[in-house]
Amino acid sequence: MSNVIGPTGENVLVVIPTYNESENLPIIVDRLLSALAGVHVLVVDDSSPDGTGEIADRLAAEDEAGRIHVLHRTEKDGLGKAYLAGFTWGLAREYAVLVEMDADGSHAPEQLHRLLDAVNAGADLAIGSRYVTGGSTVNWPKRREFLSRGANTYARLALGSSIRDITAGFRAYRREVLESFDFAAIDSAGYCFQIDLAWRAVQGGFTVTEVPITFTERAIGESKMDGGVITEAFLQVARWGMDSRFGRSKHG
Template identity: 45%
Template sequence: MRKLVIIPTYNEKENISAMIDKVFSLPEPFEMLVIDDGSPDGTAAIVKERRKEFPERLHLMERAGKLGLGTAYLAGFRWGLENGFDYICEMDCDFSHNPDDLVRLYRAAAEGNDVVVGSRYVQGVNVVNWPMSRLLMSYFASMYVRIVTRMPLRDATAGFVCYSRRALETIDLDAVRMKGYGFQIEMKYSAWRLGMRLKEVSIIFVERREGTSKMSGGIFGEAFFGVLKLPFRRIRKRK
């Protein structure tokens, strides 16, 4: 089974090389696709240099400017499907997601689950080093999603996810509208509405070690209002 992890980057020179080393040291063989949105700090140049060590496992997609988290993942999903991967994971570059948990997510997917979510809230609250204001916003955002959509997930906004090929071939990726963190909700909701099997695996989320957060008020607003529209949308399978 071929497994791909997609990592979008923008100014992640402090983290990208260590992330490459960690992922490629895991007991399960993952390939990695870095999607860099024109990082002015030279993130893409570091990846190009590291590709000399891992020419068959490390891949790079360069885009001109910040085009949004959702569009990066959609481009990565299409690339992964075109290149024959069976499982495609998404995660952050900043080590807030523990790369060791990739193995747990993949193995849960291999048991027959189409969407496996690395969940901060399925067993209590597992978040480290967040200010209380941000923690409450995240926790109640997921509660808000459950109330509005009735989707049975405790952490609908999570960005640490493993998708089966079946799920990504079923979802109409061209119909996904949200571009920021709302994209995470829309993808899970689309899979659930299309009858995919969802599972949450408990993880511990740790605030980034290096660099700065990409969260903004605009991203939050898109997700808040976008969720209100989801129950009224017709979710279609990919043609």
Template identity: 60%
Template sequence: MNEDGQRSFDSLGKVLVIIPTYNEAENVRPIVKRVRASVPDADVLIADDNSPDGTGKLADEMSADDPQVHVMHRQGKEGLGAAYLAGFQWGIEHDYGVLVEMDADGSHQPEELPRLLTALKGADLVLGSRWIPGGRVVNWPKHREYLSRGGSTYSRLMLDVPLRDVTGGYRAFRRQTLESLGLGDIASAGYCFQVDLAWRAVKAGFHVVEVPITFVERERGDSKMSRNIVAEALWRVTAWGVGARASKITGRRPLP
């Protein structure tokens, strides 16, 4: 604890919370405020994909008022994976020791961030998990839950990763972990990006830990989930899994 009673994460290095945004004008102020209250020492990077609803302008206003809030203006909507990759690169260039993925819509509760950072003291990557004991989802229709559970189970079996929530996007990485994952050749742009990173971390021998979180369905704005995102994930995970199995037979290194 520090002098203000807040839990200290100084041993991990500077913490950067990366929040990609596209049309999140209703959500961006509340989520940043909650992050800053939950872990006051953490910085925030808002990576905005040129939102037509003015999210980028609001982000600039917050940055002008708070030196721990930074803004990255991107050219357009290029996908979640591309936004995170750009955020990771920015964080590495600015010497952050921890880089956190967090959604802008409130589904990832900033109040649970200290739990992820505490676990990271003994790990290389921490996943906020909905599907381990203690984890749960709130206000999700059953078809969304089945889709998410099924996607994680399929990914776990196809890729042989010992993780219950492979598709979740609330994560804390040590900088050294990200630098070792070959970020330059990641092609997945949608939510499949999360599966890709988790699989790479496990294959590289990093210590990956899951901690339970409560995932809350967004109250404002529209979900970015689409059939194309699901189709991309299914196609890529299947290709990766088949390739990994083939490599065991042929002795060739599988493509990521």
């Protein structure tokens, strides 16, 4: 399969959802464009009251190369919906690869090339994994790591999947993968959104590859994860696993 990505990230759109990330956003965008000058960035802001959207607009206006774009949403209705809005925007503009990346610095832009190299090597979905050889976490509270590892083990067993970090939020999709999804049928969030899309890719026959990354706990701001998102993931994964085992229709 021929390369779809240029040496500095050409044809790639990095989608960064934001809600109250005014301090983190300029830092992560600068790191990203320093690491891969050819990528484009789409900030999807959910009307952050701390001015994140205005900061994104300023960054876009100051970028003479036209690499930074901003999508303003009028309400905060979850990470999954923000990503789907960003994917829809990017697919309409013919980007070859669309990337999920957090605004808080937990995903190192300097390691994005690992995901893009995997796509150029033939992966349809490249997942930045904490739990494959070479992957790691830094400064993560033990409770959060325990929950994450437990969620991934549960999802692997329930779905019969070999993906070790199926909840990971640092990933790169070929556009063909996203085009195969029915966005209107996707209503999951958080952990569940990441599991949902990876499982859809597996069921669609796409090649999913994990590459090792270093996940670093945010230094500024607070995590948006809550108990409701974890409960949703537990129940949805159980349903998808049962559907798969008993030959019922694909989820969603």
